[in-house]
Amino acid sequence: MIFLKKILFLFFILTVTFSFAQKHKKGKVDTVYVYEKVIVYDTVYLLKQLHFKKNDLIFPELKVQETKFVIDIYKQELEKQRASRRARLRKPVTFQYGIEGGIGFKSINWAVQNSESKPQFGENLGLWASKSFFNSQLSLLFSANVYHWNSSFDLDANKDDTYLNGFYFTEDNQPLLFQRFNNKHFEYALQLKFIYEWKNIRPFAGVLANRNTYKMQFLVPENNILNKQDDFKTNQTNLGFSLGLQYRVLKRILLSAEYQQYNMKNISLKNSDFDFEIFKSNNTFAERKINFGISYIISKL
Numbered sequence: 001m002i003f004l005k006k007i008l009f010l011f012f013i014l015t016v017t018f019s020f021a022q023k024h025k026k027g028k029v030d031t032v033y034v035y036e037k038v039i040v041y042d043t044v045y046l047l048k049q050l051h052f053k054k055n056d057l058i059f060p061e062l063k064v065q066e067t068k069f070v071i072d073i074y075k076q077e078l079e080k081q082r083a084s085r086r087a088r089l090r091k092p093v094t095f096q097y098g099i100e101g102g103i104g105f106k107s108i109n110w111a112v113q114n115s116e117s118k119p120q121f122g123e124n125l126g127l128w129a130s131k132s133f134f135n136s137q138l139s140l141l142f143s144a145n146v147y148h149w150n151s152s153f154d155l156d157a158n159k160d161d162t163y164l165n166g167f168y169f170t171e172d173n174q175p176l177l178f179q180r181f182n183n184k185h186f187e188y189a190l191q192l193k194f195i196y197e198w199k200n201i202r203p204f205a206g207v208l209a210n211r212n213t214y215k216m217q218f219l220v221p222e223n224n225i226l227n228k229q230d231d232f233k234t235n236q237t238n239l240g241f242s243l244g245l246q247y248r249v250l251k252r253i254l255l256s257a258e259y260q261q262y263n264m265k266n267i268s269l270k271n272s273d274f275d276f277e278i279f280k281s282n283n284t285f286a287e288r289k290i291n292f293g294i295s296y297i298i299s300k301l
Contacts, residue, residue: 094131094132094136095129095130095131095132095299096129096130096297096299096301097127097128097129097130097297097298097299098127098128098252098295098296098297098298098299099125099126099127099128099295099296099298100125100126100127100128100143100145100256100293100294100295100296101123101124101125101126101293101294102123102124102256102291102292102293102294103121103122103123103124103291103292103293104121104122104123104124104147104289104290104291104292105119105120105121105122105289105290106119106120106122106149106287106288106289107119107120107287107288107289108120108183108285108286108287108288118152118153119152120149120150120151120152120183121149121150121152122147122148122149122150122187123147123148124145124146124147124148124291124293125145125146126143126144126145126146127143127144128141128142128143128144128295129141129142129143130142130195136197137196137197137198138194138195138196138197139194139195139197140192140193140194140195141192141193141194141195141204141206142190142191142192142193143190143191143193144188144189144190144191145188145189145191146186146187146188146189147186147187147188147189148186148187149183149184149185149186149187150184151182151183151184152183153182153183154180154181154182155180155181155182156179156180157177157178157179157180158179158180162178164178164181164278165178166178168218168276168278169276170274170275170276171275171276172275174220174221174274175221175226176218176219176220176274176276177218177219177226178216178218178219179217179218179219179229180216180217181215181216181217183214185212185213185214185215186212186213187210187211187212187213188210188211189208189209189210189211190208190209190210191206191207191208191209191242192206192207192208193205193206193242193244194206195246200247200248200249201245201246201247201248202245202246202247202248202254203244203245203246204242204243204244204245204246205241205242205243205244206241206242207239207240207241207242208239208240208241208242208260208262209237209238209239209240210237210238210240210262211234211235211236211237211238212234212238212264212287213233213234214233214234214269215231215232215233215269216231216232216233216269216278217229217230217231217232218230218232220271220273220274230271230273230274231271232269232270232271232274232276232278233269233270233271234264234267234268234269234270235268235270236264236266236267236268238262238263238264238265238287239262239263240260240261240262240263240287241260241261241262242258242259242260242261243258243259244256244257244258244259244291245257245258246295251297251301252296252297252301253294253295253296253297254294254295254296254297255292255293255294255295256291256292256293256294256295257290257291257292258289258290258291258292258293259288259289259290260288260289260290260291261286261287261288261289262286262287263284263285263286263287264284264285264286264287265283265284266283266284267279267283267284267285
């Protein structure tokens with residue numbers, strides 16, 4: 001009996017001990033670590049050149065199709081500007097206008113008996129307009145100029161014994177006494193030129209019409225007394241021709257050299273109060289000019 005009691009008591013102790021152990025295990029969380037072994041295998045590709053016969057291969061035509069239409073506004077505007085600039089460069093300028101000025105020398109045989117006659121020096125200022133025909137190389141230019149010519153010789157009856165000194169008589173026999181004459185005068189000219197442009201060189205030829213305002217002074221009668229000084233002036237238009245060359249030194253600036261010649265046929269000096277001709281009928285005087293000028297293009301290029 002005693003032995004049996006001992007066995008039961010020992011069994012009881014083991015049972016209680018096991019119960020407490022299980023109770024404490026339930027309150028603790030165990031961490032489990034799982035390790036995975038990863039093995040990476042490299043793939044090696046071996047390229048081998050293949051030989052094909054060209055005649056045996058037929059490749060289909062490749063077509064590129066946009067799946068989305070995109071408009072680039074900046075690029076589109078830039079292309080428009082470039083196209084407009086190219087169009088302006090290709091399109092020749094057919095109409096131009098500008099101003100010109102220069103200096104020149106003129107010789108005239110007004111006084112063949114005067115051995116001291118010298119070429120006149122003068123200045124000019126004008127406007128011009130040109131129009132191209134057929135192509136940009138051939139053009140027609142119209143110009144209007146005003147010249148001022150300084151005197152190259154003077155005849156003064158009060159100072160010298162000139163070949164024009166003396167009395168003259170009008171158609172109604174009124175006396176006139178020569179006083180003075182010089183060739184200082186204004187000239188008004190219109191000109192039509194044909195110009196051919198090759199690179200920067202522009203040769204031209206043209207026709208012109210001009211009017212010179214020469215004056216000669218006489219002492220005329222007033223109340224039957226010869227005591228009034230009055231002017232006798234030219235009043236006719238003369239025709240001539242011109243030849244010259246222009247050179248474009250800058251985009252808007254042209255330099256020119258020009259020769260002009262015209263005849264003054266049946267020249268006469270008129271006064272509204274007196275019917276008088278100092279020159280013989282059917283007379284002709286030739287004038288020749290050399291001008292050097294510079295032109296500026298005002299219009300758009």
